Amino acid sequence: MTARAVKLRRGWRPGSVPLLVGGILTALLVGIALTSLVWTPADPARMRILQKLKAPLVSGLLGTDQLGRDVASMLMRGAFNSLTTAFAAVGLGAVLGTLAGVAAAANHTLDAVLMRICDALFALPPILSAIMLGALLGPGALTAIVAIGVFMIPVFARVSRGAAMQIWARDYIMAARMAGKGTARITLEHVLPNISAQVIVQVTIQLAMAILTEAGLSFLGLGLPPPAPTWGRMLAEAQTYLLQAPHLALAPGLAIAAAVLGLNLLGDGLAARLDPRRRQAT
Amino acid sequence: MLRHFTRRAAGFGVTFLLISILVFCMMEIVPGDPASAMLGTSATPETLAALRAQMGLDAPAVLRYLRWLGGLVVGDMGTSTTYGVPVGGLIRERLAVTLPLTGLAVLVAVAIALPLGVTAAARPGGVADGAATLYAQAGIAVPNFWIGLLLIMVVALGLGWLPAGGFPGWGDPAAGLRALVLPALALAIPQSAVLTRVTRASVVEVMNEDFVRTARAKGASVSRALWRHAVPNALVPVITMLGLQISFLIGGAVLVENVFTLPGMGRLAWQALAQRDLIVIQNVVMVFATVVIVVNLGVDLLYTVVDPRLRRRA
Amino acid sequence: MLAIRHLSIAFPRAGAEARVVEDVSVEVGRGESLGIVGESGSGKSMLSLATIGLLPKSARTSGEILLDGKNILGMGERELCSLRGRRIGMIFQEPMTALNPAMTAGEQIAEGIRLHRGTGRAEARAEALRLLDRVRIPDSARRIDSYPHEMSGGQRQRVGIAIALALKPDLLIADEPTTALDVTVQKEILDILDELVADLGLSLILISHDLGVIARSTDRTLVMCRGRAIEEGPTERVLRHPAAPYTRDLIAALPRRVRAGLGEDPALAGGAR
Secondary structure: OHHHHHHHHHHOOOOHHHHHHHHHHHHHHHHHHHHHHHOOOOOOOOOOHHHOOOOOOOOOOOOEOOOOOEHHHHHHHHHHHHHHHHHHHHHHHHHHHHHHHHHHHHOHHHHHHHHHHHHHHHOOOHHHHHHHHHHHHOOOHHHHHHHHHHHHHHHHHHHHHHHHHHHHOOHHHHHHHHOOOOHHHHHHHHHHHHHHHHHHHHHHHHHHHHHHHHHHHHHOOOOOOOOOOOHHHHHHHHHHHOOOOOHHHHHHHHHHHHHHHHHHHHHHHHHHHHOHHHHHHO | OHHHHHHHHHHHHHHHHHHHHHHHHHHHHOOOOHHHHHHOOOOOHHHHHHHHHHHOOOOOHHHHHHHHHHHHHHOOOOEOOOOOOEHHHHHHHHHHHHHHHHHHHHHHHHHHHHHHHHHHHHOOOOHHHHHHHHHHHHHHHOOHHHHHHHHHHHHHHHOOOOOOOOOOOOOOHHHHHHHHHHHHHHHHHHHHHHHHHHHHHHHHHHHOOHHHHHHHHOOOOHHHHHHHHHHHHOHHHHHHHHHHHHHHHHHHHHHHHHHOOOOOHHHHHHHHHHOOOHHHHHHHHHHHHHHHHHHHHHHHHHHHHHOHHHOOOO | OEEEEEEEEEEEEOOEEEEEEEEEEEEEOOOOEEEEEOOOOOOHHHHHHHHOOOOOOOOEEEEEEEEOOEEHHHOOHHHHHHHEOOOEEEEOOOOOOOOOOOOOHHHHHHHHHHHHHOOOHHHHHHHHHHHHHHOOOOOHHHHOOOOHHHOOHHHHHHHHHHHHHOOOOOEEEEEOOOOOOOHHHHHHHHHHHHHHHHHHOOEEEEEEOOHHHHHHHOOEEEEEEOOEEEEEEEHHHHHHOOOOHHHHHHHHOOOHHHHHHOOOOHHHHHHHO
């Protein structure tokens, strides 16, 4: 009876269901992306004009596109391209943003300056920065990564600043100060480790945002250039064949939705587990 | 209140200047300039230099920045290198599509999210709550331009109810509005998902407040306590989210305008990139950023409307 | 008028049930005032919420709460809504949080009047103004348009009283109405409350952990501990000659001068220690 009650409560710890579903979807996404490096059903770049616009299961698992390329293979490689861009962008935003946030929390002058810069960056939607960067660098992975990453700097800066300020208000920070530790050392030893949970949650959620934005950028032709398959460009190309070959529009869209859903659920689940505020509430 | 607002406005002024410097510097390091873009590769150095002087491009960067800023304020943004018309007029024309589109999207998003979020909050854990949570998770995950494609596929091409794209102009307002329905819906659905989530969480929290119990104790029904007492007090986080979303809404407008071939600001920016029309890019980006800033200032004002406690704060 | 019979309230908790009120019976006659004392967690607030039909949904109840012979626990939501405010009014503990921050004092007082009587806006407002005067809010004509955050704690609690009494209910439940207030303000609020209860001939249930408050404002007293009724009787008898050891402990825990104020027998206090 007691053992069963404990087990039941374990099963319903906060965030369990999203954590499980999100974890599975994300694992699937990463698994497919990595598999595509060593194996895909067909070469995603090989065109077979005679096999063009075939429906799912008629040719390949998910059919073929207007050039006779295998859609399933393109989706798999697209997962890899999408994930790497998203990871790089979030990495950029998370590192710079967290540094800015932690610095802002530690120093009042820096705080005013950095937060004002963050406000400015946040007023530039990534698609607009990408259009400006596109003029500078030409379309490509770098343009997408920088445009998305720069927009995420203020997001991470605000999250880490808020979290770091809460840590600075704690008693043990006062104790560390009394012991003669400097600001930089306290930040390194106490603040960063204690805000890492919130930053990790945010990384997960922002990965989802980055995948969405990357898809939008490559839809506009601002992402990875052809022949590298991307989910966004697949959708752009599908526009012409909406009625003849609806699977071309459905498959990449569902792939994006599943990837974003998985990462969002994972982020929610992690937040329920790790976020001290929410943990107290439950 | 006035002092608070002035201070916020000053803060937004600084943000505006920062963005303008950022945008100007980025355009500055782009290889080539409007003059060379206009003349193409065949131009002689002499004619290029002459055009540069004529366009004022030979002036020092600081002076050109100040000229641009001054022009922005009075609406004189220079001449488009591809269209050969004043950029200010071009942008005004395109805003007449983009602003109604985004405005309609916000209205639709709120019209979906508010009832759904509040109904979900009325009975946490109930059937409506489950449905709202599902809608929110799914809606956040789908890209707006994909929703646009699906709407074209089903509603426009399949059922033939609404146009699949293009914009007939505001000469016939009904036709103009019809052309904006599907794009606005595509923009609104992901936004409404986020708003539903925020509304639900906020109302659930407020429903636990003492004053809701006071209202019930004087005989208010559950739905009256919900709509008359809880909802007005739950709006601040919802409005905050609306303000934060404006950036995403504008990014989304660029995409959706391209899906539906609407002659709006987003399509203008995208075409300008293809044609390397730097003057247009620079000014479109700046106008969009200004819209973001102004909306956030408006959100600040809205706070004081919904929450009387914020009215007197200095 | 109000009769609580064998009332038990429980909440389902991981497998077992947490009983917060157990088999409590008590009656309140018309114009009579009943004090309920007990420590926090003794179930006195749950008892009052049950009486106005506002227990949390997860609560399980048994027994009866009869208002003029009709069982409140068996009523549907519609019937309860018409009862609340009109026949039973309630004042809550925290004046800081018990008022809606987004509505003016006048609107909040007028709301009940408009809901139950269907009166127009102007008429309800005039009535709200009269009520503000009755609870002695200075400058009521201006205060009627004030928001709660513009008022002091004492003023807010007066608005709370005005809300509860707006429809001249038969029964007023006051749950720790003065606990959150300064000592000087406490007396003013109790004065207003006593006066209105007497004027309107209301029945009163006054819940407090403060024996001084109970002593000055109630006819009869119910002592509760961990959800059970420990002892019940005329207030003077209960406080001067407590029968239950628990009541004696409660009184003994008071500072000496408060005990003197209760007119308690010093010898007994000594004996209790």
